[in-house]
Amino acid sequence: xxxxxxxxxxxxxxxxxxxxxxxxxxxxxxxxxxxxxxxxxxxxxxxxxxxxxxxxxxxxxxxxxxxxxxxxxxxxxxxxxxxxxxxxxxxxxxxxxxxxxxxxxxxxxxxxxxxxxxxxxxxxxxxxxxxxxxxxxxxxxxxxxxxxxxxxxxxxxxxxxxxxxxxxxxxxxxxxxxxxxxxxxxxxxxxxxxxxxxxxxxxxxxxxxxxxxxxxxxxxxxxxxxxxxxxxxxxxxxxxxxxxxxxxxxxxxxxxxxxxxxxxxxxxxxxxxxxxxxxxxxxxxxxxxxxxxxxxxxxxxxxxxxxxxxxxxxxxxxxxxxxxxxxxxxxxxxxxxxxxxxxxxxxxxxxxxxxxxxxxxxxxxxxxxxxxxxxxxxxxxxxxxxxxxxxxxxxxxxxxxxxxxxxxxxxxxxxxxxxxxxxxxxxxxxxxxxxxxxxxxxxxxxxxxxxxxxxxxxxxxxxxxxxxxxxxxxxxxxxxxxxxxxxxxxxxxxxxxxxxxxxxxxxxxxxxxxxxxxxxxxxxxxxxxxxxxxxxxxxxxxxxxxxxxxxxxxxxxxxxxxxxxxxxxxxxxxxxxxxxxxxxxxxxxxxxxxxxxxxxxxxxxxxxxxxxxxxxxxxxxxxxxxxxxxxxx
Numbered sequence: 001x002x003x004x005x006x007x008x009x010x011x012x013x014x015x016x017x018x019x020x021x022x023x024x025x026x027x028x029x030x031x032x033x034x035x036x037x038x039x040x041x042x043x044x045x046x047x048x049x050x051x052x053x054x055x056x057x058x059x060x061x062x063x064x065x066x067x068x069x070x071x072x073x074x075x076x077x078x079x080x081x082x083x084x085x086x087x088x089x090x091x092x093x094x095x096x097x098x099x100x101x102x103x104x105x106x107x108x109x110x111x112x113x114x115x116x117x118x119x120x121x122x123x124x125x126x127x128x129x130x131x132x133x134x135x136x137x138x139x140x141x142x143x144x145x146x147x148x149x150x151x152x153x154x155x156x157x158x159x160x161x162x163x164x165x166x167x168x169x170x171x172x173x174x175x176x177x178x179x180x181x182x183x184x185x186x187x188x189x190x191x192x193x194x195x196x197x198x199x200x201x202x203x204x205x206x207x208x209x210x211x212x213x214x215x216x217x218x219x220x221x222x223x224x225x226x227x228x229x230x231x232x233x234x235x236x237x238x239x240x241x242x243x244x245x246x247x248x249x250x251x252x253x254x255x256x257x258x259x260x261x262x263x264x265x266x267x268x269x270x271x272x273x274x275x276x277x278x279x280x281x282x283x284x285x286x287x288x289x290x291x292x293x294x295x296x297x298x299x300x301x302x303x304x305x306x307x308x309x310x311x312x313x314x315x316x317x318x319x320x321x322x323x324x325x326x327x328x329x330x331x332x333x334x335x336x337x338x339x340x341x342x343x344x345x346x347x348x349x350x351x352x353x354x355x356x357x358x359x360x361x362x363x364x365x366x367x368x369x370x371x372x373x374x375x376x377x378x379x380x381x382x383x384x385x386x387x388x389x390x391x392x393x394x395x396x397x398x399x400x401x402x403x404x405x406x407x408x409x410x411x412x413x414x415x416x417x418x419x420x421x422x423x424x425x426x427x428x429x430x431x432x433x434x435x436x437x438x439x440x441x442x443x444x445x446x447x448x449x450x451x452x453x454x455x456x457x458x459x460x461x462x463x464x465x466x467x468x469x470x471x472x473x474x475x476x477x478x479x480x481x482x483x484x485x486x487x488x489x490x491x492x493x494x495x496x497x498x499x500x501x502x503x504x505x506x507x508x509x510x511x512x513x514x515x516x517x518x519x520x521x522x523x524x525x526x527x528x529x530x531x532x533x534x535x536x537x538x539x540x541x542x543x544x545x546x547x548x549x550x551x552x553x554x555x556x557x558x559x560x561x562x563x564x565x566x567x568x569x570x571x572x573x574x575x576x577x578x579x580x581x582x583x584x585x586x587x588x589x590x591x592x593x594x595x596x597x598x599x600x601x602x603x604x605x606x607x608x609x610x611x612x613x614x615x616x617x618x619x620x621x622x623x624x625x626x627x628x629x630x631x632x633x
Contacts, residue, residue, distance in 0.1 A: 040079040041159045041206050043115050047194035050106025050114070051175065055082055060101040066090040066180070068098050075189060078155060080119070083189035086179060094287075095133055097180035102191060104175065108138070108168035111198035115205050116145070116175075117159045118191040122183045125153040131554070132186070133178040136162075136193075139169035148556060149516055151182045152484050157190070159208040160517070210515070213488035215524055221490045222528065225535035232537050233263065233581070236625040237597045241589050241608050244633045248593025252610035252632070258583045262601035262622070263534065264507070264541030265577055266309035266354065270551055272334065273299050274310075275342030280333075289550055298564050299548060300345075306577060309352040309400070311509075311543055316355045316394065318386050319368040343397050354543065355394060357402040357444070358387060359428050362409030363418060373413045380424075384431060391435035400440040402476065402509065403432045407443045408457045422461065426468035433470075444509050446478030449492060450485030462502050474540065475499060476509030479529065480554075483515055486525050489532040500538040507541040508533055513569065514557035522557070523568035530576055608632065 053059070061070035061084075068088035075083045088098060108114060122130060136145040145162040175193065179186050196205070214221050241252040272285045273296050281293035291299075303310065314320045315338050324335040346353055363369045363379075372379035391401075404425055408414075416422045432441055443461070447454040458475075465471055481487070487495075499506060513529065515522035533539050546552035547570075549562040559570030566574070583599030599621055606628055607616040613632040620626065 041117065041157055041208055043117065043192070043194050043206065044204070046200070047115065047196045048106060049192065050108055050195045051102060051104050051191065051193035053102055053191040058103055059084065060099075060103075061086065062099045062101070063088070063097060065097045066093055070100070073187070078119070078189065080190040083119075083187040085185070085187045087185050089184070090180075091184055092130070093180040095131065095178040095180040098178070098182075100177040100179065100188065102175045104136075104168060104173040104193060105170070106193075106195065107170065108144075108164050108173070108195055109198070110164055110167045112164045113161060113196045113198065113200040113202045113205070114145075114164060115159070115161045115194045115196065116147075116192070117157065117194075117208075119155050119157050119189045120149070120151050120186065121155045122151050122153050122186050124185060125151075125183055130183045131181045133181075134175065135178075136175050137173055138164065138166050139172040142166060144168070144173075147517065150482055150514055150554065150556065151186055152482065154484060155189075156483065157208050158516075159206055161202050161205045161207065163202060209518055210483050210486065210521065212486040212525060214490055214528065219489075221493070222531060225489075225493070225531050228535040228537075229531070229581075232623070233534065233600055234598050235601055235621045235623050237599055237604070237606075237619065237621050238625070238627045239589070239595050239597070239606055239608070240627070240629045241593045241595075241610070242629065242631050244631065246631070248589075248591075249610055249632060250589055250591045250593055252589045252593070252608050253586060254589060254595050254597075255586045255605075255607040255609075256583065256597045256599060257605045257607070258599065258602055259605055259618075260308060260350070260603040261577070261581070262603075263539075263581075264309055264543070265307055266311065266352075266541060266543035267303065267307050267547050268313050268356075268510070268543070268545045269303060269310045271312055271315050271338045271342045273551060274303065275337045275345055277337075277341065280337070286551065291550065295550070295564075299551070302547060302560070303351070304349050306574070307351065309354055309541070309543065310346065311354040311356045311402075311545075313356070316390065316398070317357060318360075318390070319366075321386075321390050347397060352399040353394075353397050355390075355398040355401040355439070357405035358390070358432055359383060359404045359415070360409075361404060361406050361415045361425075362411045363413040363415070364411030370413075373418065376419045376424075379418065383428070387428075387431055387435055391432060391439075395436055395438060398436070398439055400442060400474070401432065401436065402444045403441040403472070404428055404443045406445060407461055408445050408454050422464050423468075425461065426465055426470040429465060429470035429472070440473040442474035442476045442507070442509065443472040444476035444478060446480060446510070449477050449479050449487055449495060449508075450481050452487065452495075455495060455498075459499065459502060462499075466502060472503065474505045474507050474509075475503040476507050479508040479511040480545070481513045481525065481529065482554075486515075489528045492529065492532050493536065496533075496536045496538065500536070504538060505540050506536070506538045507543065508539075509541075509543050510545040511542055512545050512552075512554060512557040514554045516556055519568045523572050526569040527572045527576070530572070534576075534581065606630065 055072045066088045070086045072082050073085045130151050132149050132151045134147040135143055138144040144164055239254050241249045243249050270285050272283050273291050276283055278293050282290050284290055323331045360366050363373055415424050445458050448458050513522050513526045547559045549555045549558035552558040559573055560566055585597050587595045589595045601622055604619045605616055606619050608630045615630050619628050
């Protein structure tokens with residue numbers, strides 16, 4: 001594990017420009033593009049640098065279980081001229097496998113207020129972030145501050161402050177980055193640690209944040225969307241109550257209680273956490289994450305309470321499906337849980353299962369399909385065999401498939417490039433429909449709503465499938481929004497309109513919002529995406545990609561924290577789906593024995609009580625409304 005020494009030229013801190021930092025002022029539009037120095041956050045006067053970072057100062061880089069190297073590189077157009085660049089041969093590993101430590105060489109006493117600022121990027125990475133972990137240690141054992149962040153492909157500045165709980169040991173204190181999950185190339189620059197002493201108000205120090213157009217409280221787009229929801233997502237339910245002789249009953253109490261929404265609200269789940277028996281716990285469903293029986297019970301309660309459909313994160317992917325059916329080690333146990341417990345539990349609770357996925361177009365990334373690069377005939381035989389296996393066997397419980405996932409994809413070896421054209425996509429849709437005619441068949445792609453660079457290619461493939469008579473039943477959007485991709489809601493609505501012209505049924509198939517530690521920003525943007533999407537008439541469902549921090553692929557995007565305390569974004573979700581967009585009303589009949597409730601489309605139980613007599617009936621409310629007559633006997 002090599003050790004390398006470096007040191008930065010210290011900056012003289014001064015205030016330049018406004019404290020509020022918008023994302024557009026923080027990041028480049030691509031590798032090598034310049035960003036104006038004047039838009040960077042800088043600290044106020046009055047602090048003392050307590051860290052040195054740069055080529056002339058010590059830095060420690062350690063790695064294990066991977067091949068990696070670290071070195072200084074030149075940077076143009078930024079508030080710094082050098083960055084420490086780390087490269088490895090592994091796209092994703094344990095976060096501790098690559099570590100950078102920077103000594104703290106100035107004094108920090110108990111109660112001191114300290115500001116941290118640094119920049120990070122992952123050059124050449126895709127639009128989705130990878131996790132990085134920062135901690136500041138007061139000594140060899142005590143952690144003074146920790147910060148988990150998403151590392152994007154573009155330069156992003158991170159500015160946070162903390163108050164020291166104890167004095168720092170100058171011989172052992174340091175700042176540490178854990179970068180094993182960050183990808184094959186990550187760069188760090190402009191690291192500064194500034195001590196303002198115990199008398200500084202921490203609230204007076206700047207903090208990196210982002211904003212997006214349309215966030216303001218009284219945004220006109222939101223008013224219009226909420227009005228549209230009232231119009232398109234509700235219907236009129238007329239209830240008539242009569243007595244045993246068929247005469248109208250006035251002043252009868254009528255309870256109209258929604259039981260299930262017509263619009264779909266779903267989430268990605270882990271089969272083991274959802275279905276394993278108590279004797280199986282604690283379990284280790286993901287890397288080093290341990291889940292207890294009590295945690296699993298809470299997990300199941302939330303799925304049961306809030307979601308009418310789930311997407312299995314891995315069980316129905318081709319390579320996992322094959323392992324589930326094998327006799328290999330722990331896969332027998334996983335298959336038992338999935339088949340004997342998880343699926344029956346879902347069916348018992350009237351929760352639909354989505355299949356993720358049948359085909360995955362970017363073959364470079366998928367280790368199973370990568371071996372077929374240059375061999376389309378072999379790939380077709382493999383894929384058709386897989387479809388012939390998985391589709392009939394799951395027909396009793398999978399109601400919808402991501403039939404072609406990442407249909408645009410990336411890399412040099414997508415299906416259309418390997419097969420010499422797009423016809424393979426129409427062929428897959430046709431065969432999947434033949435084998436699973438009862439299921440809904442969707443296509444799915446990312447970088448359409450966030451980033452947006454796949455919008456036109458996605459439209460082209462949809463038009464092609466339409467022309468081939470294999471139009472997707474649903475067009476899905478991987479709506480993974482992050483700090484650098486908070487697309488304005490008005491722009492989302494415009495994109496929705498464009499796709500609605502060629503695809504009548506749309507859904508968010510992988511929705512989450514990751515805003516680092518800015519939980520207020522996460523909640524606001526989450527709210528606005530939900531409102532914009534629910535307000536669009538062509539959308540049929542919103543499926544999220546995780547809800548609990550311990551099991552979320554991007555922990556900061558979760559709705560519930562690891563200890564099950566709910567985050568602001570989670571409060572937004574619960575309020576929308578169980579309050580604002582849910583109908584549960586009690587009214588009384590008028591002199592003619594009638595009453596009317598305007599409710600959200602879905603299934604209801606209508607109950608009537610009058611003078612000791614009661615009756616109830618199940619009712620479905622659609623856009624056309626409904627009328628129901630109940631007789632008290």
